[in-house]
Amino acid sequence: MAGIAFRFMKRSSKLISNSRLYSSTSAAAAAKPNISPSSRMERLLAGTVIGLVGGAYVSTIDEATFRKYKYMCCCGWLFTASKLANPVFALLDPEVAHRLAISAAARGLIPKEKRADQPILRLEVWGRKFSNPIGLSAGFDKNAEAIDGLLGLGFGFVEVGSVTPLPQEGNPKPRMFRLREQGAIINRCGFNGEGINAASKRLGAYYEFKQGGKAGPGVVGVNIGKNKTTEDAASDYAHGVHALGQYADYLVRCWTRVINVSSPNTPGLRQLQGRKQLKDLVEKVQAARDKMQWSKEGPPPLLVKIAPDLSRQDLEDIAAVALDLHLDGLIISNTTISRPEVVQMNPVSEESGGLSGKPLFSLSNGVLKDMYILTKGKIPLVGCGGVSSGEDAYKKIRAGATLVQIYSAFAYGGPSLIPQIKDELAHCLERDGFKSIYDAVGADCR
Structure with a gap:
């Protein structure tokens, strides 16, 4: 032995x-x-x-x-x-x-x-093929250091970032806090990262690695953010598109681009979610993308990630902008600045920052349902927030999500959680008579 x-x-x-x-x-x-x-x-x-x-x-x-x-x-x-x-x-x-x-x-x-993933989990979104709908959200691999290893765990897609134009240290430490009993995490990292230059070089290395046939399957997303001191957020997002767009051209079959307008730890971001501000921002980023040269498949899709702490009017504004500008997708949702009752007895809940994990599930799911209805099911939604099991992922899909992301549960559960979630999700679909993910999307909103 x-x-x-x-x-x-x-x-x-x-x-x-x-x-x-x-x-x-x-x-x-x-x-x-x-x-x-x-x-x-x-x-x-x-x-x-x-x-x-x-x-x-x-x-x-x-x-x-x-x-x-x-x-x-x-x-x-x-x-x-x-x-x-x-x-x-x-x-x-x-x-x-x-x-x-x-x-x-x-x-x-x-x-x-x-x-191999079970056939019932396979789907195609934005012309990209996903072996399963379970992805790792931004915030884990901030600097694109471990793409191949993370995809190798069995994720259908991995989102790196948030990547800002310039390197920044983020907020002072300590800035991450566990609420273990509640399966939650509070963070106020503030987009700490090495910047676009470092991330683009690693993504370039990964592309060469993949072109050589040495990388496994999987869709790679890049979450682009703004630097803390930048007043013109659109310029930072456009910079992200210009600097990283070359890889979207190379990997046009397996890329998404995400605009993060909802981090609770970067000043001014949540103010970008009003109708006029968001419309101006998206139009500028779309214009920056459309000026670039792309392959015959066209430019990579653009998504916007929103916060869960929004009023009904906020949601209606975002839905109107998304439909009007033909936005490719929405990620719902980021962390919450609220403190649900289940965490209030934990002294760590008094720390400032965004709360993720199980206590976020109900709040983010409610927003997900609202946005599916407001967008009339015409825009692919990515459900994120509090997913820790296949049943949770299934509920996200029934609430309107086509794809699902995890983060905090992965931090607590580790690699073994991925095959468990996929197996449970397949069981839920089969149990309720669905033949595919598509059939279940928005089932609770019909």
Whole structure:
């Protein structure tokens, strides 16, 4: 048994040394990264956590079983084994744990899904094919460091960012807080990130990697934001389109572009959601996109992400703009600045910032239903907020979502949550007699 564990550790070491890093400054550097001392420490810590967990789990499996399931060694049992790492990460500061998770994903030290998604989960939106409707929302891979590793977990799509034109530190630390009993997180990070130049170089490296046939399937979204000190938000969003649009041309079959106008941690963003302000903003970004040269498939779709803390008038304004300007989609919703009753007894709830996780589910679902009705089902909606199970994802779809994103539940549940959600979602669809995702979209609004 020790021999099996040793082979796993040896394999993990090989994964580390041959890792596919997108934190390089060029595609060539991505192939042979120059690792800084801090990155070496991240590599060591991530490898130790994942390696020890995997080794401990493998040591409980007999040799015959190990050989029998060799093909699945990075699938079923390794997804299960990953659960053992959750308590370790829970002991760490939230931002440190987040950084280690990104490091592990960038270096291939996480499970790799080899099992095909069930046919009932497959769909096509904006001319892009999704193997399943479950995606990872923006905020996890802010700097496009771990695209291949995250898609390899079995997500149908991964959204990187928010990416701002210039690098910025974000708000002072501490700025992430767990409300573990409520399955929630409060953050006031403030669009911390390395900026467009760093993200575009990594996305370019990923594109070359994918063109070489080495990357797996999956749709990649880029969430573009504005810098904290920028007064002209439209110029920052247009800059994002110009700087990253070349990759949309290359990856025109598997891209979405997201405009974030709803972060509670960047001054002035939520004021952009009024009818005139939002219309002016979207028109300018669409104009910037349309000036660029695209392949015959045309430009990538543009989506707008909105907040859940909106009045009925706000929702009507956004729906009117979306229909009038033929917006490609809406993401509903971002975090909330409200504090639902279920979290108010937790002293952490007094921290400022956006609340995500289970307590957000009902609020975001209500907004989702309203927007599906207001847009008359004509605009694809992405349901986000509080999803932690396949049943939750199914409720989002019935409320009007075509695609669904998760974040906080992934932070708590880890890689094993993805196959669980997909299996549960497929069961829900079959249980209620639906033949596809399309059939269930908006079922509760009809």
